[in-house]
Amino acid sequence: xxxxxxxxxxxxxxxxxxxxxxxxxxxxxxxxxxxxxxxxxxxxxxxxxxxxxxxxxxxxxxxxxxxxxxxxxxxxxxxxxxxxxxxxxxxxxxxxxxxxxxxxxxxxxxxxxxxxxxxxxxxxxxxxxxxxxxxxxxxxxxxxxxxxxxxxxxxxxxxxxxxxxxxxxxxxxxxxx
Amino acid sequence: xxxxxxxxxxxxxxxxxxxxxxxxxxxxxxxxxxxxxxxxxxxxxxxxxxxxxxxxxxxxxxxxxxxxxxxxxxxxxxxxxxxxxxxxxxxxxxxxxxxxxxxxxxxxxxxxxxxxxxxxxxxxxxxxxxxxxxxxxxxxxxxxxxxxxxxxxxxxxxxxxxxxxxxxxxxxxxxxxxxxxxxxxxxxxxxxxxxxxxxxxxxxxxxxxxxxxxxxxxxxxxxxxxxxxxxxxxxxxxxxxxxxxxxxxxxxxxxxxxxxxxxxxxxxxxxxxxxxxxxxxxxxxxxxxxxxxxxxxxxxxxxxxxxxxxxxxxxxxxxxxxxxxxxxxxxxxxxxxxxxxxxxxxxxxxxxxxxxxxxxxxxxxxxxxxxxxxxxxxxxxxxxxxxxxxxxxxxxxxxxxxxxxxxxxxxxxxxxx
Numbered sequence: 021x022x023x024x025x026x027x028x029x030x031x032x033x034x035x036x037x038x039x040x041x042x043x044x045x046x047x048x049x050x051x052x053x054x055x056x057x058x059x060x061x062x063x064x065x066x067x068x069x070x071x072x073x074x075x076x077x078x079x080x081x082x083x084x085x086x087x088x089x090x091x092x093x094x095x096x097x098x099x100x101x102x103x104x105x106x107x108x109x110x111x112x113x114x115x116x117x118x119x120x121x122x123x124x125x126x127x128x129x130x131x132x133x134x135x136x137x138x139x140x141x142x143x144x145x146x147x148x149x150x151x152x153x154x155x156x157x158x159x160x161x162x163x164x165x166x167x168x169x170x171x172x173x174x175x176x177x178x179x180x181x182x183x184x185x186x187x188x189x190x191x192x193x194x195x196x197x
Numbered sequence: 198x199x200x201x202x203x204x205x206x207x208x209x210x211x212x213x214x215x216x217x218x219x220x221x222x223x224x225x226x227x228x229x230x231x232x233x234x235x236x237x238x239x240x241x242x243x244x245x246x247x248x249x250x251x252x253x254x255x256x257x258x259x260x261x262x263x264x265x266x267x268x269x270x271x272x273x274x275x276x277x278x279x280x281x282x283x284x285x286x287x288x289x290x291x292x293x294x295x296x297x298x299x300x301x302x303x304x305x306x307x308x309x310x311x312x313x314x315x316x317x318x319x320x321x322x323x324x325x326x327x328x329x330x331x332x333x334x335x336x337x338x339x340x341x342x343x344x345x346x347x348x349x350x351x352x353x354x355x356x357x358x359x360x361x362x363x364x365x366x367x368x369x370x371x372x373x374x375x376x377x378x379x380x381x382x383x384x385x386x387x388x389x390x391x392x393x394x395x396x397x398x399x400x401x402x403x404x405x406x407x408x409x410x411x412x413x414x415x416x417x418x419x420x421x422x423x424x425x426x427x428x429x430x431x432x433x434x435x436x437x438x439x440x441x442x443x444x445x446x447x448x449x450x451x452x453x454x455x456x457x458x459x460x461x462x463x464x465x466x467x468x469x470x471x472x473x474x475x476x477x478x479x480x481x482x483x484x485x486x487x488x489x490x491x492x493x494x495x496x497x498x499x500x501x502x503x504x505x506x507x508x509x510x511x512x513x514x515x516x517x518x519x520x521x522x523x524x525x526x527x528x529x530x531x532x533x534x535x536x537x538x539x540x541x542x543x544x545x546x547x548x549x550x551x552x553x554x555x556x557x558x559x560x561x562x563x564x565x566x567x568x569x570x571x572x573x574x575x576x577x578x579x580x581x582x583x584x585x586x587x588x589x590x591x592x593x594x595x596x597x598x599x600x601x602x603x604x605x606x607x608x609x610x611x612x613x614x
Contacts, residue, residue, distance in 0.1 A: 047547070048545075049309065049548060050547060077451075079548075079550060079576060080548070082561040084546070084563050101561070103550075105435070105449070108456040108459075109457075132437040132438030132584060133438075134584065153220065155266075158614075159268065160505050161533075168272065171516070174273060185346065196465070
């Protein structure tokens, strides 16, 4: 079987979808293609289906919260880590979103993205549009807030003393008479 | 819905069926199929995995895994620590192979700050990684066998694992949570008693693997219980994000040690066993053969163990050894700086992936320019593998689901982090 010669992802993407690529960033041989959130499914599908690129494995979807640093285009960065089994190479596709801004889901491209996106919904509070099952995955369903945001405190339990024990007990979830 | 009598009043204590609409079939709404809760304390769920099963008789119609019972906020906690202190927490994720977690986190730090590991350090790391791969596979084999009713295999496996844990104790002073890998190499050099113990283990272990195979590989009950169960097609396995032996059982040739070698894996001769049918039995065979390949790698690593430093001597990232502290003022300064403030890493992001015993474990590390990371994220194989149960289980019996859970080799600490 003839294996198509590998293409350069950035150049090929720029040639085929000129509007999609916002910026390209290279650090320690890792290429990051920065795109707009609405282009995510189209770009990922293109990268997966084009012969010579075939980024057919979605390694991970990672989200990072840049709060309180405002030098980035938006508060959150969401990175899709792709891997091409045929050529053994990796690529990061990154998009920036602000609070309450949603990203189209990629579950139709990789069913495995389902839980990865659910984790971001849960821990970062970034909504994914048209996600088939947007429940929390790690935290309990009645949990308040999104723990991996930078403005969410690590938190400790208040130390109980006789003067504050009643106040603390009021908020404990166990059954009361 | 269940009613529970508490004192005089009656309270509804369970979630309503309405919440599950769309997740289970319409037949469950009418009561035609039964909803059954399996776990989180079921012994064959390997920890605290809860599965909500929709059953038609004994046949599974839908399987909804529910995770998060072991979520300990490790990623969030590392964000509040300096880089080197975070290594200790990574041990606690995948508690059956803590060395792989140490490795991926250290590699991410090394990539972020551009730190090299000396050759001896790399070879020691490979020995440890392969030993922990064997230890992890032994637990997997023992629990998989005990789930399917073969009690003695479990005891044999734990006997061998004990020897590996003893060796880890020699290296790091701890049997499991050693935090032996540090940015720039390993914590200390090999102890004099380690290599003889390893030689004895290498001598003894191939015979033990033969024993396991004699007990299981051609055992008709084992074949009945595992062949044709939980089949996952190669395309589907890739799309679901499976990795490691669970993916190779479906015949996809992807081993990160071969495809994108790290820590000098390109220098070792070893084979990557592949399955054919993608069922529980093929995944079982893959892991059994992998144990034999691990032996080969350790053998080559021990034979070619170079002399020299086991940890980088870049004093901006690696604290000086104790003996220098009495003689050099500069060493005292570095020691103080590194153990109080730690080192700084650039405001950039890296992603590193290695082949853990379970599959691809990845670390996404984002620095701030300061001494603490902005974001640490671990892509863990168990998380993806539990998700795949949803697609594997329908159409099988509950008894076979137990075989499937074992065959994808999950660790809930790894899944929930």
